[in-house]
Amino acid sequence: MLFTPVFARVVYAETLSVRMLDYVAAQESIGTHPVRILTRTILPNVTAPIVVQFSLTVAAAMVLESGLSFLGLGVVPPAPSWGLMIRGARGTMDQAPLMLLWPCLALSVTIIAFNSLCDALRDALDPKAHANVLNAGRSGPANPASSSPAAVSSSKDGRIVLSVRDLSLRVAGLPDAPDLVRGISLDIAAGETVALVGESGSGKTMTGLALLGLLPQGVDRTSGTLLFTRRDGTVVDLLSLDESAMQALRGDEISMVFQDPGGSLDPVYRVGRQIAEGIRAHRDVSSSKARAEAIDLLRAVGLPDPEEKAKAYPHELSGGQKQRALIASAIANGPRLLIADEPTTALDVTIQAQIIELFADLKRRDPDMGMIFVTHNLALVSQIADRICVMYAGEIVESGPVDQVFAAPKHPYTAALIASVPEGENERLHAIPGHVPALGNISPGCRFAERCGLAQPGCGEHPELRESGQDRQSRCFHWKKVA
Numbered sequence: 434m435l436f437t438p439v440f441a442r443v444v445y446a447e448t449l450s451v452r453m454l455d456y457v458a459a460q461e462s463i464g465t466h467p468v469r470i471l472t473r474t475i476l477p478n479v480t481a482p483i484v485v486q487f488s489l490t491v492a493a494a495m496v497l498e499s500g501l502s503f504l505g506l507g508v509v510p511p512a513p514s515w516g517l518m519i520r521g522a523r524g525t526m527d528q529a530p531l532m533l534l535w536p537c538l539a540l541s542v543t544i545i546a547f548n549s550l551c552d553a554l555r556d557a558l559d560p561k562a563h564a565n566v567l568n569a570g571r572s573g574p575a576n577p578a579s580s581s582p583a584a585v586s587s588s589k590d591g592r593i594v595l596s597v598r599d600l601s602l603r604v605a606g607l608p609d610a611p612d613l614v615r616g617i618s619l620d621i622a623a624g625e626t627v628a629l630v631g632e633s634g635s636g637k638t639m640t641g642l643a644l645l646g647l648l649p650q651g652v653d654r655t656s657g658t659l660l661f662t663r664r665d666g667t668v669v670d671l672l673s674l675d676e677s678a679m680q681a682l683r684g685d686e687i688s689m690v691f692q693d694p695g696g697s698l699d700p701v702y703r704v705g706r707q708i709a710e711g712i713r714a715h716r717d718v719s720s721s722k723a724r725a726e727a728i729d730l731l732r733a734v735g736l737p738d739p740e741e742k743a744k745a746y747p748h749e750l751s752g753g754q755k756q757r758a759l760i761a762s763a764i765a766n767g768p769r770l771l772i773a774d775e776p777t778t779a780l781d782v783t784i785q786a787q788i789i790e791l792f793a794d795l796k797r798r799d800p801d802m803g804m805i806f807v808t809h810n811l812a813l814v815s816q817i818a819d820r821i822c823v824m825y826a827g828e829i830v831e832s833g834p835v836d837q838v839f840a841a842p843k844h845p846y847t848a849a850l851i852a853s854v855p856e857g858e859n860e861r862l863h864a865i866p867g868h869v870p871a872l873g874n875i876s877p878g879c880r881f882a883e884r885c886g887l888a889q890p891g892c893g894e895h896p897e898l899r900e901s902g903q904d905r906q907s908r909c910f911h912w913k914k915v916a
């Protein structure tokens with residue numbers, strides 16, 4: 434009872450740190466119930482520090498008991514106690530020193546043995562701790578899919594999967610601060626891939642999280658509608674759904690692939706089991722069938738030896754293999770909309786190319802799946818996306834078909850981003866001067882004005898996103914002057 438507050442504090446601190454990790458968000462994104470996340474994901478991940486704390490507590494209790502008995506305040510004779518034995522031996526220490534040695538030795542050995550036992554138990558409970566050889570440097574296989582590029586936009590058939598209108602997000606408790614994300618409106622059609630592009634801090638990841646209803650604490654939605662067309666053709670506003678309804682959609686009709694494959698898989702469960710749980714969270718299938726499906730999915734995303742990989746823990750896979758496993762989990766239930774949040778950022782260039790080819794292959798296999806591809810890498814956009822929405826400081830500043838935007842950008846920021854992409858070995862990089870403004874420094878006029886070479890006095894007014902050609906939009910007063 435004395436040590437209970439210590440345990441409570443350890444568990445509380447560990448839970449707070451674990452719940453912020455990507456694999457917990459990934460569990461939420463596939464619609465897992467919160468109680469299940471608590472018991473199946475968070476509890477196993479906080480077990481190791483609890484076991485360590487337990488061993489320390491038991492050792493402290495043994496020393497405490499011996500100390501009290503030594504002082505005559507603990508165990509009452511004839512009950513046995515090493516503290517009592519030490520007390521008794523103290524009087525004959527000069528004549529028979531060994532009588533003092535044995536109880537001290539027994540006490541010390543017992544405490545060391547108990548700590549070693551708890552260490553072994555912690556290692557047994559934590560698969561990360563008994564990893565033998567990590568697959569460092571092992572790369573994923575060449576993708577079995579063909580190397581043809583992604584299909585041209587299929588948005589013209591008008592089957593809209595998601596329609597976002599006037600989405601704005603703000604830091605909670607700061608009503609006078611500018612919006613983090615302001616007035617986002619975009620449509621994603623069946624089979625279409627829309628790239629959200631911008632530097633860090635542009636609001637693209639926050640927008641993706643808002644679509645899944647996974648905004649971090651401290652961020653509020655101030656306006657917007659998110660009309661999602663379900664498989665049965667019904668249209669729902671995602672922002673009007675309660676949490677249980679959103680859980681049913683996440684991982685089923687809407688899925689997300691996160692940025693960090695290492696942090697998005699639960700380290701204490703085998704990969705196949707994690708995918709199978711995502712399947713069983715939404716479909717009434719037996720665990721053996723779900724595992725068989727998980728293996729098929731791992732095979733479909735190009736993992737070699739999928740039966741063995743399904744039995745592996747995340748730390749036994751390379752970065753590219755983990756990302757493939759995450760993608761397998763995301764597509765397990767045939768989503769209508771897949772949100773990929775910088776899915777290649779943590780990977781090296783060779784694996785990046787394989788993962789992009791995998792996404793292109795998924796689009797070919799499921800031509801009705803809409804995709805939002807969040808990235809800061811324009812080179813990837815040209816390979817995977819049909820449309821591009823360029824974001825800056827929380828606003829869309831330009832949108833249009835990828836080939837048209839790349840050929841003739843109509844916003845100075847887009848033009849600067851394109852100029853900053855290296856094209857050859859001798860190509861000179863053109864860095865964009867300055868930084869995305871911090872929230873407190875966003876100007877009421879054009880948010881790009883401080884870094885814009887075309888800025889003029891009239892840019893102190895806030896530009897709206899306007900038509901700048903067929904199927905093109907720009908948030909710049911002077912888009913006709915952009916070269």
Ligand code: SF4
Pocket residue numbers: 844845846879880881882883885886887888889892896908909910911912
């Ligand atoms: S509105 Fe003015 S400051 Fe803003 S991007 Fe256009 S030219 Fe530059």
